[in-house]
Amino acid sequence: MAKKPIIVAIDDEQEFINMFNDYFELRGYEIHTAIKGVKGIELIKEKKPDIVILDLKMPGISGDEVLGLSKRVQPKAQVIFVTAYNDGGKTKAKMLDAGAYDYLDKPIPSLKALEETILKAYSQGSKTYN
Numbered sequence: 001m002a003k004k005p006i007i008v009a010i011d012d013e014q015e016f017i018n019m020f021n022d023y024f025e026l027r028g029y030e031i032h033t034a035i036k037g038v039k040g041i042e043l044i045k046e047k048k049p050d051i052v053i054l055d056l057k058m059p060g061i062s063g064d065e066v067l068g069l070s071k072r073v074q075p076k077a078q079v080i081f082v083t084a085y086n087d088g089g090k091t092k093a094k095m096l097d098a099g100a101y102d103y104l105d106k107p108i109p110s111l112k113a114l115e116e117t118i119l120k121a122y123s124q125g126s127k128t129y130n
């Protein structure tokens, strides 16, 4: 069986963190979570994830700043936004331009769909952005 990606999930809503944690842990993924951007960056440095699931709107360091820092400290990590923030695609386009792999709207259709996006991103992991 192929190695599964290591995931770091960062979201200020504990409910989402629990949901991601339960789903991916049960399926044998190594997942680490943070409800604050600062802690999330620490985890990215420490755990060297393949995938970062990232919220956009968070108090303190916001998702767009975390994306920039993540690209600096762990360039190979594919960042997937999962956010309720939708301004008609403007921010989405900006984040994709800044190197995010994808930008999914909350509520996501299913965790299975997120998992598929993650596996796709992981299989394309050698692709580099900057």
Ligand SMILES: [Mg+2]
Residues within 6 Å of the ligand: 011, 012, 013, 055, 056, 057, 058
């Ligand atoms: Mg939020």
